[in-house]
Amino acid sequence: MLVLKFGGTSLGNSSRIKEVAELVGDGVPKIVVLSAMSGTTNKLVEIAQDLYVKRHSEANEKIDKLYKDYRKVIDELFADQIYKVKAIELIDLHTNRLRAYTQDLFTIYEERAVLALGELISTAFFHFYLEEKGTENVLLPALNFMRIDKEGEPDDFYIKQNLEREMEQHKGQTLFITQGFICRNAFGEVDNLKRGGSDYTASIIGSLVKAEEIQIWTDIDGFHNNDPRYVDSTAAIRELSFEEAAELAYFGAKILHPSSVTPAKKANIPVRLKNTLDPLAIGTLLTSNETGEGIKAIAAKDGITVIKIKSGRMLLAYGFMRKVFEIFETYKTPIDLITTSEVTVSLTVDDTSMLPDILVDLKKYGTVEVEENQTIICVVGNFIAESKGYALQIFDSLKDIPIRMISYGGSRHNISILVPSGFKKQALNAMHKKLF
Ligand code: ADP
Ligand code: ASP
Ligand code: MG
Secondary structure (H helix, E strand, O other), rough: OEEEEEEEHHHHOOOHHHHHHHHOOOOOOOEEEOOOOOOOHHHHHHHHHHHHHOOOOOOOOHHHHHHHHHHHHHHHHOOOOOOOOOHHHHHHHHHHHHHHHHHHHHHHHHHHHHHOHHHHHHHHHHHHHHHHOOOOOEOHHHOOEEEEEEOEEEEHHHHHHHHHHHHOOOOOOOOOEOOOOOEHHHHHHHHEEEOOHHHHHHHHHHHHOOOEEEEEEEOOOEEEEOOOOOOOOEEOOOOEHHHHHHHHHOOOOOOOOOHHHHHHHOOOOOOOEEEOOOOOOOOOEEEEEOOOOOOEEEEEEEEEEEEEEEEEOOOOOOOOHHHHHHHHHHOOOOOOOOOEEEOOEEEEEEOOOHHHHHHHOOOOOEEEEEEEEEEEEEEEEEEHHHHHHHHHHHHHHHHOOOEEEEEEEEOOEEEEEEEEEEHHHHHHHHHHHHHH
């Protein structure tokens, strides 16, 4: 069994959908995980924002536009009137539900249900299109088996049991389609795995069905050695270890959802990154092998806040660090980078939702400064031979960039540098020129 995930860009219009249908119709048993068509989830987010603040006419305008766009897709995608009608009924149902929210209460629960519509539509269209083509396939509703627990972690036991039950109802079938991103939470409500979460869905499913391989199909020929949105002449990497890919994804490489490597890594299932626009390109293979030496790739994560705590005492007395970390633990806020000096600790967070409370508690132990709009640049590779001067090359390339923090030596695989976000593009390009 293979698990293939196609992202929004792979399903951007009717001809792309047709190409994906070609790719999956080769008879090899597989579960196909689909995102929403590109742009849809963003539009749903905007509609939800309008509904929240009761901008009903704006919401209705956006719903009308979405409806029109989907009618166009339907006209281009289906040749057979039966399937056209089925698809129209489906978007009528969903857009009518959206419009009904303008008359009703709209809370976070409704918002999550709204965000789920993109995947519900794309998978239904794909299922109908395959049927029209005569390719047998089964649509598995992710909301019947994908579930997260109270901590927001996948509930593996529940997912496995329910997915197997769903699949057993279709014995002899080899092509299963399901929604990425969407799930239910511990209370049974519609929820999601956070933006970009379809990669995570594929990895969770792949690990639980013990797939031979998990394939993430997108609009680029694999994992590149730098962010192609900011740097020209980036190049695809043939192989990366799970650790390296996870680190890069966590630190901003948008090609993978930050959590998506974990399930595959735990189950030791290879992940292949492939390009829908160029299916023959080799792509990138992620495995547990640590191959190669030296610097492999760079990624950058924006929206970072630095918190600097100056201890009330002259020197960092023992117990001070524990107190600081406990505060972040209490508020379930992960720390990314940390550096210390004799009297201060600087650390970075990207989730600032609990920051006001955290600051109140931190101020009990010293003076606190906060600076927003920072970017972590993460250099990943295998720095076995320290003597090769990797750090020197990195810092040499950054001589014109103000560096706020440096994290080196935490692992043999990562060097992280904090810079003001305004310098991100310049820093990525300068490093690229020097390092690759
Ligand atoms: P999908 O819709 O298939 O999920 P995404 O937009 O989420 O696609 O991810 C693919 C995009 O990730 C690429 O088009 C590219 O611009 C961006 N990206 C950022 N960093 C990297 C990287 N290191 N390697 C490849 N792509 C990257
Ligand atoms: N459609 C969702 C999003 O745009 C999930 C995904 O694309 O993976 O975030
Ligand atoms: Mg994505």
